[in-house]
Amino acid sequence: MPITVCDGHLLKDSLAGAVAWLTVNREEVDALNVFPVPDGDTGTNMLLTLQSAMEAVSGLDEADLSLVAKGAAHGALMGARGNSGVILSQIFRGFCTGIGSQPAVDATGLAAALAEGAAVAYRAVIKPTEGTMLTVVREAARGAQSRAAQSGDVAETVRAAAEAARAAVERTPEQLEILRDAGVVDAGGFGLQVILEGFLKQMSGEDLARLSRPATQHARPRAVAAPEQGWGYCTEFIINGDDLPLDDVRREIVRQGQSAMVVGDETAIKVHVHTHEPAAIISYASGIGTLSRLKVDDMSAQHHRLAGEAEKPAPQAKAQAVVAVASGEGFRRILEGLGVDAVVQGGQGMNPSIQDLLRAVEAVPSNEVLLLPNNANVVLTAEQVPSLTSKRVHVVPSRTLPQGIAALLAFDFSAGLEANGSAMGSALGQVRTIEVTQAIRDSEVHGTRVKEGDVIGLLDDELVAAESSAPRVIEKVLDRLGRDGAQTITVYAGAEAGDEEPKQVVRLVEARFPQATVELQAGGQALYPYIIAVE
Amino acid sequence: MVRIVTDSTADIPRDVQRAFDITVVPLNVHIGDEVFRDRVDLSGDDFFQRLARTTQLPRTSQPSVGAFQEAYSRLLEQGHEVVAVLLSSKVSGTYNAGLMAAQATASDRIEVIDSQMASMALGFLALEGAEAARAGRSLKEVADHVRSLLPKARVIATIDTLTYLQRGGRIGRAQALVGSLLNIKPLITLKDGEVQPLGRARSRAQALDRLVALLERDGSLSRLAVLHGGARAEAERLRERVAPHYPGLEISFAETGPVLGTHTGPGVIGFTYLLA
Numbered sequence: 001m002p003i004t005v006c007d008g009h010l011l012k013d014s015l016a017g018a019v020a021w022l023t024v025n026r027e028e029v030d031a032l033n034v035f036p037v038p039d040g041d042t043g044t045n046m047l048l049t050l051q052s053a054m055e056a057v058s059g060l061d062e063a064d065l066s067l068v069a070k071g072a073a074h075g076a077l078m079g080a081r082g083n084s085g086v087i088l089s090q091i092f093r094g095f096c097t098g099i100g101s102q103p104a105v106d107a108t109g110l111a112a113a114l115a116e117g118a119a120v121a122y123r124a125v126i127k128p129t130e131g132t133m134l135t136v137v138r139e140a141a142r143g144a145q146s147r148a149a150q151s152g153d154v155a156e157t158v159r160a161a162a163e164a165a166r167a168a169v170e171r172t173p174e175q176l177e178i179l180r181d182a183g184v185v186d187a188g189g190f191g192l193q194v195i196l197e198g199f200l201k202q203m204s205g206e207d208l209a210r211l212s213r214p215a216t217q218h219a220r221p222r223a224v225a226a227p228e229q230g231w232g233y234c235t236e237f238i239i240n241g242d243d244l245p246l247d248d249v250r251r252e253i254v255r256q257g258q259s260a261m262v263v264g265d266e267t268a269i270k271v272h273v274h275t276h277e278p279a280a281i282i283s284y285a286s287g288i289g290t291l292s293r294l295k296v297d298d299m300s301a302q303h304h305r306l307a308g309e310a311e312k313p314a315p316q317a318k319a320q321a322v323v324a325v326a327s328g329e330g331f332r333r334i335l336e337g338l339g340v341d342a343v344v345q346g347g348q349g350m351n352p353s354i355q356d357l358l359r360a361v362e363a364v365p366s367n368e369v370l371l372l373p374n375n376a377n378v379v380l381t382a383e384q385v386p387s388l389t390s391k392r393v394h395v396v397p398s399r400t401l402p403q404g405i406a407a408l409l410a411f412d413f414s415a416g417l418e419a420n421g422s423a424m425g426s427a428l429g430q431v432r433t434i435e436v437t438q439a440i441r442d443s444e445v446h447g448t449r450v451k452e453g454d455v456i457g458l459l460d461d462e463l464v465a466a467e468s469s470a471p472r473v474i475e476k477v478l479d480r481l482g483r484d485g486a487q488t489i490t491v492y493a494g495a496e497a498g499d500e501e502p503k504q505v506v507r508l509v510e511a512r513f514p515q516a517t518v519e520l521q522a523g524g525q526a527l528y529p530y531i532i533a534v535e
Numbered sequence: 536m537v538r539i540v541t542d543s544t545a546d547i548p549r550d551v552q553r554a555f556d557i558t559v560v561p562l563n564v565h566i567g568d569e570v571f572r573d574r575v576d577l578s579g580d581d582f583f584q585r586l587a588r589t590t591q592l593p594r595t596s597q598p599s600v601g602a603f604q605e606a607y608s609r610l611l612e613q614g615h616e617v618v619a620v621l622l623s624s625k626v627s628g629t630y631n632a633g634l635m636a637a638q639a640t641a642s643d644r645i646e647v648i649d650s651q652m653a654s655m656a657l658g659f660l661a662l663e664g665a666e667a668a669r670a671g672r673s674l675k676e677v678a679d680h681v682r683s684l685l686p687k688a689r690v691i692a693t694i695d696t697l698t699y700l701q702r703g704g705r706i707g708r709a710q711a712l713v714g715s716l717l718n719i720k721p722l723i724t725l726k727d728g729e730v731q732p733l734g735r736a737r738s739r740a741q742a743l744d745r746l747v748a749l750l751e752r753d754g755s756l757s758r759l760a761v762l763h764g765g766a767r768a769e770a771e772r773l774r775e776r777v778a779p780h781y782p783g784l785e786i787s788f789a790e791t792g793p794v795l796g797t798h799t800g801p802g803v804i805g806f807t808y809l810l811a
Contacts (some may be wrong), residue, residue: 333716334715334716334717336714337714337715337716337717338717338719338735339711339712339735405717406737408735409719409734409736409737409741410734411734411735412733412734412749413711413732413733413734414724414726414731414733487738487740487741488738488741517718517738519717519718521716521717535737535738535741
């Protein structure tokens with residue numbers, strides 16, 4: 001039976017479907033990293049953003065589409081993390097604008113709202129690039145609009161959007177050389193395709209196993225395990241259905257996870273479980289019945305946030321406060337020693353949400369705040385914060401921790417917010433950043449051949465060396481850097497660097513730059529054994 | 536005729552003191568059991584050499600009320616009136632001692648001014664007073680002239696370590712700079728009479744760059760000195776570096792004495808100046 005009207009209930013249900021389907025596909029989206037570095041978990045970021053949208057409307061029993069769209073847009077914005085999450089939140093915002101005050105829309109109205117979502121997302125990105133999520137949402141909207149004009153069926157319109165998205169995703173390697181070289185499709189675009197498929201699944205009850213995946217070769221799943229395996233994900237949901245096998249479900253959930261709590265009856269089972277593999281559990285449960293109230297929380301992130309907040313000294317009012325993002329206990333202490341008022345844990349592989357940043361900005365004892373994202377994938381998230389608070393916030397777009405530290409050193413206690421923001425912005429260019437990590441798969445980037453497990457070196461975000469050991473990589477990157485003018489070189493050893501090797505690294509840097517002062521610091525960052533600042 | 540009294544933290548060279556008939560009341564520095572009058576019994580250079588050899592932490596003390604009374608009385612007896620321009624009351628009891636001495640003298644021919652400054656910024660205020668006095672201005676005119684210049688006086692400097700400021704209890708708001716795990720060079724200033732933070736630099740060279748930028752940001756100046764504690768060669772290079780920006784302005788040196796040196800530690804370098 002065709003669905004002719006989309007109201008608040010339908011949008012809310014569809015969101016749940018999208019969350020479930022993206023949860024199942026999250027790892028596949030994550031694996032589509034262009035760089036072979038353990039970075040930028042696009043699927044995770046989009047899922048967390050989408051979950052936040054869903055949670056915002058979970059308490060609403062509302063037929064009015066405009067209210068549900070508004071709630072979802074707000075939730076998406078607050079939960080947005082990573083560039084892909086921020087763009088997704090902008091699509092929601094545009095969608096919400098497109099709905100306006102309409103209590104319900106037909107297929108044409110839905111397609112128009114999606115088109116508005118695409119338009120707003122384009123505007124949110126300073127330099128829109130084709131072959132990304134932006135292209136995919138635009139094509140999806142175009143597909144939806146042309147089908148809506150013919151059929152008038154909401155589900156068919158969503159199907160057209162999902163199909164157009166898939167076709168656009170498959171074309172992304174033709175549009176972006178970097179994707180072609182890496183042999184992957186665009187992760188954000190694919191994530192968006194999955195979300196649209198999730199909407200469709202919920203609306204049509206369709207078996208999504210039959211939806212074909214893009215023909216393009218995906219990256220193999222990452223070989224490097226995510227850090228801090230000990231915490232895992234707190235996963236909660238309710239299974240709805242008739243004649244549900246409570247005991248079987250309980251047995252299976254207990255087998256798959258820890259701290260399991262499975263309660264209910266034949267029509268509804270509530271599940272709470274801690275697991276490293278939420279997708280496997282959700283996939284199992286979705287075969288038993290319909291899922292609702294699905295919630296997956298990264299407990300590592302929660303743990304870090306709580307640990308960070310407990311030690312805060314009593315706040316003192318000050319003219320300008322500084323909020324910075326960092327990974328690692330060592331970096332947290334270093335940043336606090338340089339006057340940072342609040343350190344939001346995050347960075348590689350664990351991007352903070354807009355809400356995380358906003359909360360820190362609201363909490364610091366000043367009405368003027370300088371915000372340092374310190375990671376390329378957090379810059380866009382940070383840039384959403386100024387419009388969400390009554391405080392005056394200046395974002396200094398630091399893409400690495402050394403850049404953030406260079407910016408902090410340019411802070412002038414006697415200057416105002418704008419002057420400091422611009423001085424700190426100029427300081428970003430005064431430091432070169434070397435990052436050393438391990439390749440998570442085979443790849444070729446800018447002519448450098450990389451094998452899975454190689455130690456790789458990045459100079460200012462660009463991969464320039466792949467070798468068998470960290471010291472060899474560092475030597476190679478230093479060759480690339482040249483020898484001029486370095487005065488101060490700081491080696492930040494990561495959590496995985498060990499005790500002896502960092503000293504060896506310092507000796508080789510000293511030999512290379514006899515004029516410079518070389519300092520070794522414990523950064524404690526995850527995934528990156530070394531981050532080196534050359535000033 | 537009006538005469539100027541100041542204290543030894545003004546870093547005024549001996550010949551300039553004499554040329555402008557400025558009376559300098561010394562503070563004291565205590566090293567172990569020995570007491571030295573600041574810049575009288577012990578020069579800055581000698582002090583920093585001693586500091587490098589000893590593990591004992593020197594202490595400082597303000598001049599006695601009696602020392603000021605003596606200085607005032609001598610000038611009053613010669614028929615002069617006195618304007619005393621003294622070290623910031625926020626970091627020392629010197630101003631208080633000078634004020635009490637004036638009250639004890641029970642004379643309406645003495646004006647005592649809290650400069651809110653130290654080093655040559657204080658010295659420049661004293662010199663401005665001395666020049667106005669030499670031009671025949673009255674007690675009130677000289678005092679008003681000095682007071683009008685207080686908002687224009689500046690000291691900016693970098694120090695090697697915050698340890699000395701901290702141990703001597705004079706760190707003030709520059710406490711904000713303490714606690715860096717990275718090796719940083721603090722930039723400090725005197726503002727509202729107390730030590731305040733300006734910023735941080737990653738190296739001495741970077742610190743000097745910042746000081747030069749801060750100086751140039753302040754536009755045209757009427758007086759300028761390069762301040763240093765036992766770092767003459769570096770101070771000379773710094774003077775050469777900024778001199779082209781200030782044609783026609785004589786740039787002098789302010790050599791920090793033992794009392795200020797006790798609180799800054801060795802290697803302090805910076806600028807002290809009056810805005811035009």
